[in-house]
Amino acid sequence: MSVELLTWSVLAFVVPAVIFAGISKGGFGSGVAFASSSILALVLPPAVAVGLMLPLLMLMDVTSLWAYWKKWDWGVSKVLLIGSVPGTIIGALFWASANPDMIRFLIGAVALLFVAWQGARALNWIKLGAQIGPTGGVISGVVLGFTSFVSHAGGPAAAVYMLGQGMSKTSYQATTVLVFWAVNFFKAFFYAFMGIFTYDTLLLDLVLIPFAIAGTWMGIKAHHMLPEKWFFGITYVALTITGAKLMWDALF
Template sequence: MLSFDPVFFALAIPAVTFAGISKGGFGSGAAFAATPILALAVEPATALGLMLPLLMLVDLATLGPYWRKWDGLAARRLILGSVPGVALGAMLYRLADPDLFRLLIGGIAIAFVAWQLSVRLRLVRFRARPFPPAAGGLAGLAAGFTSFVSHAGGPPVAVYMLSLGLGKTAFQATTVLTFWVINILKFGPYAAMGIFTWDTAKADLMLAPFALIGAWLGVRAHWLVPERLFFAITYVLLVLTGSKLIWDALG
């Protein structure tokens, strides 16, 4: 049973609003932080079931502003890779150690940012090139799996797309499209596994306005923030989410 007390709402309202802002304007990488915040007040599986409908609501709210602004090829590679990733997550949800994957994804995210900074600061000499096409499928696989077990699929997608050198709106639109599909793929297995309950449904109804407010703020921020600052924020969020994943894994 969920306890709809002041502590729950004190944690849930800012967490859900932040997830909406992140997904609506800054590539969704940090949106997963809402789940561990909620897990301070409810069981982890309950936090997953509570967040998914809200994430899907934000997906719907942000598809319109970014419609057809995505990179179709990058989105296709990520989505195709995510299908077996979600299936693997469903099969291994109760068996796999999610901390191992949190550690790997977090380490890759931080290493990627460190590498990019070293290139930009000319600490190493390297001709930047996009990852090969297969990397999109691998990033989608990792995103599908980690998104299923912890809603933490943002970092693999961000690492892959940052390597492509997309503009900020193409980057954001591709992320929105990719996770719209991934979250739809997750819904059926979540329902079959009993992750959704009447309590999570009631919580979603109460928290939906805050998710939508966050999505609106995120979209507004996206158009107002200059491109250079947008990617600086993206790198910072990638480091923060990577660090949080490592902290959770080792904690």
């Protein structure tokens, strides 16, 4: 489906979504940056939404990578990356055989499951931190690769494995940056081959580069000013609304 992207109505949704993703990556980790794709999928075809966001997420990854250079845990990274390869391929195969409503439904379901997962953690219904071996890490990597491909939402799968590895805060953040930089780079080849990137999405990405950088800078500043619970509270409300709306649109 052809969609005119360089319009004021599209920019009214895209610019805030990109700034939000930058704030998430710059100040609050990358776990909820995928909410931008969910929001954009309300007004754009799913392929356009994820294709538009990936180059900008890669830019945010590169912007963060230098600050954590060689501070990551390579052993943990390697386990997740090994699993992410087949997970990404499975995601690509699913994408190639699914219609837009199936993809829209899955993006919405991932959004709602993410909110439920975070709520269960807050209520101590799910307790992370137990040691998970390499086999479990590879499985986490497979889930990471799949969910990252279809909706840029691989954060929870990575956390399930990483939180039990006794990593320092800096090592955890650096490992997250490295893993998602590599996964996004790998995904980009599939996106290009499958036509998910288009001339129009890449042109709009060029327009949005300043907003991506500004959002990341705002996130760094907000990290020291805005209570984390406020940011995530707003995010979870937005994800619940957008996830439910996407699933409704897909079904009805």
